[in-house]
Amino acid sequence: QQPVQSPQAVILREGEDAVINCSSSKALYSVHWYRQKHGEAPVFLMILLKGGEQKGHDKISASFNEKKQQSSLYLTASQLSYSGTYFCGTGRGTTSGTYKYIFGTGTRLKVLA
Amino acid sequence: DVKVTQSSRYLVKRTGEKVFLECVQDMDHENMFWYRQDPGLGLRLIYFSYDVKMKEKGDIPEGYSVSREKKERFSLILESASTNQTSMYLCASRRTSGRIGDTQYFGPGTRLTVL
Numbered sequence: 203q204q205p206v207q208s209p210q211a212v213i214l215r216e217g218e219d220a221v222i223n224c225s226s227s228k229a230l231y232s233v234h235w236y237r238q239k240h241g242e243a244p245v246f247l248m249i250l251l252k253g254g255e256q257k258g259h260d261k262i263s264a265s266f267n268e269k270k271q272q273s274s275l276y277l278t279a280s281q282l283s284y285s286g287t288y289f290c291g292t293g294r295g296t297t298s299g300t301y302k303y304i305f306g307t308g309t310r311l312k313v314l315a
Numbered sequence: 316d317v318k319v320t321q322s323s324r325y326l327v328k329r330t331g332e333k334v335f336l337e338c339v340q341d342m343d344h345e346n347m348f349w350y351r352q353d354p355g356l357g358l359r360l361i362y363f364s365y366d367v368k369m370k371e372k373g374d375i376p377e378g379y380s381v382s383r384e385k386k387e388r389f390s391l392i393l394e395s396a397s398t399n400q401t402s403m404y405l406c407a408s409r410r411t412s413g414r415i416g417d418t419q420y421f422g423p424g425t426r427l428t429v430l
Binding site for chain 1: 371373
């Protein structure tokens, strides 16, 4: 039920690009991306609500392909500060009428100088 | 800024002990969540609460219970800790607007080791 992320881990040099993929066997109604730096709380990066939507800030952007039930996070010209674990999340309805976020398996990204 | 705090950053307990993990948020959020984080498995939802005294099971509730007596506080209880509950535990909170896009705010986590 959890979205599956790939790759599990990636090592880059500063200035290189990376793509992190998030795939779900169930329909994706929204996709959230979070980053967790070592020893810190996960922090919200962005949300995509509609199929075909693309978003970005700074040199991090994401796309959402609703039909393929997948999302991708693009990190361009990576910086040391991009190091951390990236999670995708998706919303699911609950029996109480609210919704919960189910998160993916995570991708560890390390940027080397 | 939303602040989610967890009572301990590190905790070491013995098998069979009853363990309480506490989480407090200061933004009057209705929804609160407990996740566990394990390498290769990501974040998995244990329980969540959508209002005071209201709770719902997540994906891996076995061996855990929760309590929410006040809006700002959500406790995770391990009735009889076992070694396979050694993990990082993350609390999160979120306001309820009815829209699926609300941001979830996380605490820094509690690393629990059960010996």
